Amino acid sequence: MPSTVTPPTSPKKSSGKTGRRATAEEMASKQREISVSEFFAKNRHLLGFDNPRKALLTTVKEAVDNALDACEEGGILPDIAVELLQLAETRFKVTIRDNGPGIVRKQIENIFGKLLYGSKFHRMKMSRGQQGIGISAAGMYGLMTTGRPVLIISKTGRGKPSHEVLLKIDTARNRAEVISETEHLEDDVLFAEGHGTSVTIELEGRYQKGRASVDEYLEQTAIANPHARFTYVTPSNETIEYPRAVDELPPEAKEIKPHPKGIELGTLIQMLERTEKTQLGAFFKEDFCRVGPRIAKEICGHADLTDRTWIKQVGHAEAEALYQGIQAAKIMAPPTDCLVPIGTKAMLAGLLKEVKAEFFAASSRPAAVYRGNPFQIEVGIAFGGNLPGDELGRVIRFANRVPLLYQQSACCSFKAVIEAGWRNYGLQQARGSLPSGPVVIMIHMASTWVPFTSESKEAIADYDEIRKEMRLALQECGRKLGTYLRRRQKMRRESERRNVFARYIGEISMACERITGADAASIRDALESIASRKTAEADQQLDDEGRVIDNGGRLAGDDSVIIIDAAADTPEAVAEAEQIAESLFAAPPMKTRGKIIKKSAQKTGKKTVKKKRTKTTGKSG
């Protein structure tokens, strides 16, 4: 994306009879460059600032995404504080503070005051942010609606000064204007670890609980980022803590070069213009991934060029021929080790922490490629427990660990959920709608470039490759859920059977006594012994089939499944469960796969979480 946007030239209307209204010269005096800031200031809905409610969420989201990215890049376990201070009915002061590496003084203006300035746009690396628009746009929105500048405090390490800067964005020139700055040499109470950044933006917004609220965003972020800790102060001055569930950072994402199949002709021409290489062969080999000498030659040959052709001599026609050559060549898929999935274990830990359910399963697909971009799909499912059973299931969507809260039905993942065929897995599903029942479905897409449908990053574009992977991952999880549900139903049927007989035996024996004068107690004993014989037969069958009752059956060996037995509620069971939970949360998420966690108390998630949360507001939505 270029740093300026040329406006569409206004159509020159000649209204015939009256003759010309303005000369070309006069018009030229009015034609001028539009700064990107101006463009987005007028079109703020493109960035997610359509209405006050969404603006508040987008501001929090952009700041938190940046904070998480910064911490992970700096190798620091994120510890993020979010504070919403309500000044008036529709005016909020939003503060987000992280313990990241901090920002050096001279970059502060650029990062917070300039649109389309960032480290992430030009590289092929998996990260939350992409364009470098978000946080500066939030600052701009705040300035426009309240006239208040953005306050940034940042400290890069112990012994180094912390900088407190008040910034105002000059939309006409797309750059920041410093209003005041102070330097504090002493240690800052804000940053206990000696480094970090804090941003405060005052803006017009509206706070509302429920779907697509700040609460929901943070809850879902906590699920997808179990290695982070969040402290959230709500407008009503309650403090909610989302504790850390995994004590290890996800491995760092590797940066990769673009894949030839993933670029378009225009991009190819631009790359040819900008490259420092002088010959075609070197250009293909060095600036792309998965291109060796043989393939470079093949591509060049297709355009009647050689790998020694000087790049200066490549014109538009040649570039087009090269582009055709790329499409014709057989090129290996891009490397996938650049992707960092959440991992089934960490996903389970995240879900377990935030969703009160009885069954959890997760699955992770191998990496795949769309349009030359590698991506990977992961799916988690939570079922039963305290989830509402009479509503449609809930889909929570993530792209590179960022929750997507708007435009659900436009999202590729939503369509994949609908076409996954949940009836096969024991859930009810009306044609063309989400499955219904107490179920939460989590979908995560990790990619070096997530194809969003708009700049406000609300929905994933519908590529066939992506949808297919999503569907396969959903079905894999669905099969585990189906196995569990069938087993549960079978056990329920058995216990129902026992109950039914037990319930009616008393009535029958009393009626028999009244009719015949035989002793009710002896009839009851006889009937009960028949009943226990009958149900014992049923138990036997179960055991022979799959040893289901004792050890959890087929699912027991699967470490991507957690089943919480709601029955056990003794102190010992709770203590034991907490221990298992601790070991799960502390377990390295990726490297060594620990043994299955089969927990025996419902309280696990709850108890640990409750202890750490100062105030629990429960699930939003």
Added chain:
Amino acid sequence: MALKPTDEPGKAGSDSPRRKVGKKSAEAGKSKAASSSKETTKVAATSAQRGGTKADQADRARVDEKTVKRIEALGESVVRQSLKLTDPFVDVPTRSISNVKFNKSKRLLEMGDAKQRRTLFNLGQAKKFMQTMLIADGCRDLVRAGKTLSLRGMYYKSLHTISGTKEKTFDGQDESDVVLEDLEVAIDSLRENLHVFAKKRGTMVGNITVFDNGDEINCRRMGTGGYAIPSICEPSVLKFGKCEAEFVLHVEKDTVWSRFNEDRFWETHNCILTEGSGQPPRGVRRLLHRLNAELGLPIYCLLDCDPWGHYIYSVIKQGSINLAYESGRMAVPEAKYLGIRSDDYQRCDLSDDVKIELNDRDCERAKQIAAYPWFADRRHWQKEIKQMLSNGFKMEVESLITKDISYVTETYVPERLKAKDWID
């Protein structure tokens, strides 16, 4: 054990009581004196409190004792099975069209031999099994107390919450009604003998005197309301006195019946007028059967010209599918269908306004009825149903009012009777 009792089933009810009265009362008196069983004396004592002659009381006591014995046999078989540690069960004869046979020589619907085994240790049947035992117990209580209850009363008598649960023994009267009918067939005792009756429906007026539970009722002096036909019309409850009537005219509903009563039709034509409020209940059918069988009166029916009217006629004549086991004491194979007939539209020169278009359901039902074996071999009926279907409309008895208020009583029925113009 199949619960077919050893002795002849329920003959007592269908036999004519008048011939045997003397003999029976002697027997009953003897058994009363000889009986050492506390229960038997109790049964007899309580039934003695009811009205009627001594012979009636004895008769009732005998039937009651038999009923109690059958219920006890059912209970004992369940107890025996349980104590032997085998699955307890009750065999209930199937009451559906699949188990109904049409007896061509008697021209009656009869129940077949198919039975359904109801066991306790089957999830789908456990509750019904329990309900059967509860209703059996309730009926035994009722018979022993010598009192009667309505179907709804029986539902309440057996209704309670199962201890230790929130579940009720019955979810509604529908459930208890079905179980009661099952019990009737399972122990081969009639509902009347179980002392349970349905809601009373139906009216009678005419040249006859009856004794209802000992009270003399002169059906010639019933005013505009008529005598409400009781739900139980067994000879032990309802007796016929002096009767000059020569036939019975049964009409479909009370509106038409009122017309006939107001015009004193029964007086001018010396007959009995009855009405069954649509599909006649058991009491009305039993009464028609007895009027026909005991007093030798022919039965003529005046019903709507639609599939439902046709089926009412079929039930009066051959018995119903659900109560096929009672056809022998309910059906009147000689009953005749006077009208309304599909050709009456032309014959009586009726206006277009009386036509009611046949809907899909009507047509389907008409074809179903035409295919019943007891209609299949009736040429006139096949013609009649065919004619109605090709007309494409149905007619109610009231349609004749368009000719004249009393057309039906003064012209239509007398003409038909005179010409012996009916369908059989």
